[in-house]
Amino acid sequence: MTRPSPSSSRSTSLCQAYSPSVSAGSATLGLGSAAGANAVTPQWAGGGPKPTLAIGVPLFHSDPVLLSRDRRVASMVAAPCDARHRNPITPECPMTVPTYQLHHLCIFEKQPRDAMWNWLRWYHAIPAYYWEGIPDLHHTGEGGVDYTFLACGAPFQMQLESPPYQFEYERNWFAEHDSGINHICWIVPSAFDTVDHLQSNGATVAMPFEEFGDTYHGFVAIDPEGRWVEIMSYPSDFKTPDVEFRPVGHPGLQTLGVVQLCRDLDSQVEWYTGVLAQRIILDARSDNDGLVYLADHTYEGRQCVNVLATPSTEAEHALMERHGPVISTILYQAGDVDAAWSDALAAGFGEVAAPAHDDRIGARTGYLREPSGNLVQVRERLAA
Missing domain, CATH: 3.10.180.10 (2,3-Dihydroxybiphenyl 1,2-Dioxygenase, domain 1)
Structure with missing residues (x-):
């Protein structure tokens, strides 16, 4: 395929886009600097030296809720010019392995x-x-x-x-x-x-x-x-925003990510970890069967997961027979899985299976169908 040559204006704006300064009033925290007890160092996938960030987030001294938010913000920030996370378009910031x-x-x-x-x-x-x-x-x-x-x-x-x-x-x-x-x-x-x-x-x-x-x-x-x-x-300031909406009256309901059904689970885990730099946070495989929870380098702040699995329910087997390897399921966790599952039924989701113990992850899990017919999985919160 033929790809266009990058323009100089795009090169400049992209390199600038990964070294912003975010402030709140007059107090900011420089990540990677000696900023006191509240300094936060993001955890990066792939090992090696951590990048030094010139990025500020609001500095809060005592409120644990706000400090927790600061940590979430810190781990969502992309490194500006680390060897593994650089802007690949500009010569001064070559990229060796993309971050996904x-x-x-x-x-x-x-x-x-x-x-x-x-x-x-x-x-x-x-x-x-x-x-x-x-x-x-x-x-x-x-x-x-x-x-x-x-x-x-x-x-x-x-x-x-x-x-x-x-x-x-x-x-x-x-x-x-x-x-x-x-x-x-x-x-x-x-x-x-x-x-x-x-x-x-x-x-x-x-x-x-x-x-x-x-x-x-x-x-x-x-x-x-x-x-x-x-x-x-994103080449400029446009971005579909992350949302931090917390449901009133139903604590703990959270969109976690997606489940992908695989034909050869081991090879797909190898591909997503080796090529997309995902890391394994839960491994429940045996003889190329089971499931694996994968996460990217922002997991500590964003808690988004990509689950690779083999079919284990009748509904999943039916999906594989119809479509082959497929993106099958939207994954949730909830503090009260029974209430979350029942409320989904009341909202118009279709019943597939009531919450029951899932030996693969050691938690109770229920299944539903959303309006388009795709599977929805609601599970208890895991201890890890």
Whole structure:
């Protein structure tokens, strides 16, 4: 595929984008500096020396809630010019291994304006909504734009995307699979440079790299088992915001991430850890069967997970038979899993299986279907 040459203006703005200074009043905390007892050092995947950050976050001296927020903010910050996390477009900041941050999944939904009400009744919020009147956003002449982002209690989000889909490859997928989870989106410092990294490690490209004005740059790849991977980078100040909405009256309900069903679990764990730099936080495998919880370098602050698993329920086996390896499930945790599961039923979700003990993770887990028919898993909070 032919990729455009990066412009000098883009190179400058991207390098600047990863060294901001955030302040609150006159008190800021310089991460990586000797800033006192409240200094926070982010934990980075891959080992090696930690980057020194010139980035400030609000400094709070005593409030444990606000200090906890500071730590979450700190671990969400990208390193400006560490050898493993550099901006790849500029010569002075070459990148050797991209950092991949799990952001959202995309559901192809026929009626998003109707379906979103089920999510809203189940304690969700809408952090962003995009339509075809927004400048620079997917004006391809091949279809409209209708994106509704939803989230609950954590940064990981669901994107409801409605037809007509913008690109032919999307329409072909929809014709074969109907409403379903089409892809998982990962944020990287530069989508432009990441194309070669994925292709050289066994991925294929479904949509070539494209720049959508000043909103985002991206492309879509296919992992070795056929699941779709969207890669995005933000060249300017535009960003779909993380949401910290906490449901009133239902503490602990939190969108954790996504479950992907695999045919060869061991090989996919190897690919996602080796290529996307995911780290294993829970391993429940035996003889290439079971599940593995993976997380990116922002896990301590964002608590987003990518679960790779083999089918274990009748519903999961049916999905694999219909679609092959598939992005199957939206994963939640809750302080009261029974109440969360019952409230989802009351909000219009379909019943699949009431909460019961899952030996693989040692926690009670219930299953539902969201309006498009995709699986939703609600589990107890794990001790770890």
